Amino acid sequence: MTPQSWAGWYRDSHGSDALVISAVERQLRTRIRGVDYAGDSFDSFAPVGDGPEGAEPLSDCVLEWDMPLPVVADDSTAHQATLSCLLALRRPATDLGVTLHYGGTSYVSGNDQGDFGAAVALIQEQLPPGSILQAPFAAAV
Known part of the structure; x- marks a missing residue:
């Protein structure tokens, strides 16, 4: 399967940031404010690996x-x-x-x-x- 990417926006109480969501095989990936996230579905993004201290799965955001x-x-x-x-x-x-x-x-x-x-x-x-x-x-x- 050819990787695909879509441009978009991440918004939370700290503001808005441009992002790119990529799909490779059955995994979705993005980077938000320097943290890499991956998940099997759009609503399951979590930090990749250990991630930086305090990084958690995406929540309270759009x-x-x-x-x-x-x-x-x-x-x-x-x-x-x-x-x-x-x-x-x-x-x-x-x-x-x-x-x-x-x-x-x-x-x-x-x-x-x-x-x-x-x-x-x-x-x-x-x-x-x-x-x-x-x-x-x-x-x-």
Whole structure:
């Protein structure tokens, strides 16, 4: 699988910072304020290795990023779309909102479990018949 990266923002009570989220195989990685984080899902980022003293899994913050994704129409033509993602990590609650911008229409989904795969599946159900959203990696991430 080819590594993929998406630019976005990290926000918490200390301010905002640009970030890049990368997916390699089934692992997501990012660096925030000099600390490397990795996780199996967007809501499970934790410091890599021992991390610096006091570094903890991400919490009480917001991650926001855009993912360019193709949507394949029933005539096998691929059309470019953008999936805008907003993940609020507020333990114990997590809130995920995703919006697919495709063909002049916005398809909105989300959930309060941070389940990216379920949110993408709800968007797929809203697309015109025969259209298939090409997720960049396994939807379970």
